[in-house]
Amino acid sequence: MHRSPGGYMHRVGDEKREMSPDFLARLFQQRRQARIIRFDEQPVPNAVLGDLNEALWLRFATQRTRDSRDGLLRKLGMANLNEEVLRPSVAGVLLASDDPRQWLPNAFIQAVAYRGTDIRPAGEQAYQLDAADITGPLDQQVLYACHFVSKNMRVAASKKMGREDTLQFDMTAVFEAIVNAVAHRDYAMQDAKIRLRIFADRLELYSPGAIPNTMTVDSLPYRQAARNEAITSLLAKCRVPDTEGLGVGRSTMMDKRGEGVSIILHNSEQLSGRAPEYSLVDGSELRLVIYAPDGN
Template sequence: MLSQQDLIEIISKGENPYIEFKEEKIRPNDLAGEIVSFANMEGGTIIIGVSDDGIIKGVFAEDIEEKIMNICRNNCIPNIIPIYKEININGLKVVVLTIPKGINKPYYTVDNKYYIRVGTTKRIASREELMRLFQASGAVHFDISSVEGTTKKDINMDLIRDYFLKYNMFDLYEETEEAVDRILVNADILKEGINTKECTVGGLLIFGKKVEDKLPQSGISFAHFKGNDITEELIDKKQIVGNLPDIVEQSLVIIKNNIKTPSTIVGALREEKETYPSVVLREALVNAVVHRNYSIIGSKIRILMFSDRIEFHSPGKLPNTVTIDKMKIGVSYSRNPFLVKYMENLRYIDQLGRGIPMIIKNMKDLGAREPELREIGEEFVLTIYESD
């Protein structure tokens, strides 16, 4: 419960990415923009009756709550339901409006402006930021968008032929070129462009040649540190590129080669102890490559290996309705349905939603500390601790 003293302390510290001051006479659309900007990000608090420099000026309108709720209902689309509270400070009424993190992103104002919160201000979302908001809502899937400047020559037709032979029981090479193009478009591997057919993001990621040339954000950066901190001596460093099946297999080999495997002598035999089970590592890798946000251009998946743990850093926050607690009990989400479908058919995914519970159970059964799931900035991080 926010007290008067708590509010005075908050105001004294000034505005920040989660706190905004507004005076009573703010225009409805301006207030709607502030509300929308918080809902599109991580949520925040608007304190009404306080100037930008932290001077408490108060709110005097008797119907202020009704006015604000009308703005939330009529000027914000979809409508937003904030937590409204009035607090008296030295005889002046101050309104505290708490905006939750939105579950129906993207939100916009009645004049069709999509705002996000950046630092202590709101601004209109860029094209890339807007794409991420639509992805979070499930309305747009980046993995079936086209990659500009690509053609059918950028995908490995032998891999695609093998895929269709195995799962669709026909030979792509027996089809006419026109029929092949139609099949690839229907399979979302190619997409109709303005002048030609272009590869989709998913088509390149699963079947592409030199994927990293067209999608530099693809691939994995691996680093192994001697101790338990990123400042420790670097033992090994690798850049892992290729299509997703190759990346998973290469990464698994690299991680295993960097794991010290303890052993004990039982009778005349040496028995090695598996500190990180292969099934856990494989699942963590598949989760990272399938569920990361590929619209974030400047970031790769990062695997950081320490003496006591392995961290899998995957670019992109969790989608709208997904929480870490839900993931732990097997609630699934599909940011990239194309990738999920094809990796499932290629037997890299057993059943959507089972991965995280399986990782947690396997590591706990080995006596290891429970794996951690966290959102840090624009990354989702899975940490697996070494078993004793």
């Protein structure tokens, strides 16, 4: 960002654009907060510790934990002080409340499966195959979103060398993409939600927020920058239940190696023959497109 006679400018792709008043206000707000505490560790003013589901926050305790509830929640970044009152943090309500929307109304995934290759007018009959607002703790949102994709994607059968089913999308890549979306989205943008769209020829995933720090779309496979340190740390402790049957090849939601984007790119291109594409939409939303194999 820099200031010029024409106002505050920022780069979107190869172009420089003037920041809108809303974008600029949000940026200044985030910078003020960043000097004090990361947004995901900010206390939620209207929440109390009793709003957190005990079973959800206790899963982050270990056998060696000797802390009280308050001490454990503070160490995990799930609670912080607000005018000398300990309250759940943004990360706390996102990972340990039954429905974070009570405090963060757009902290959910809006999922839609479409019949064709575009979004058709609402007046056209049965243009949507399925739709769901996926809510709950973030790790639950990831699993439910993966099941939504698994349920709605197409399966093509090949008779070469016997019958062989080809999935529309690689589920490990889908899992990594959704985990990245809930982990790295900008929760300060409370008027925006994660959007998951399935078409006949592709999957689109929209995550609110520009790319953090000095990263670019091209550098995503090579660099790490966590917008939400507490959330990513907690997701790295969340187990993926064996009973889910998704075949994502992970025991926990996240790892610390930062391989998610590389897995998305490699696995998806191996399946479809076409590399996924990341792009920024209006400088404030990260879009990922994963293509389906031809004829799927």
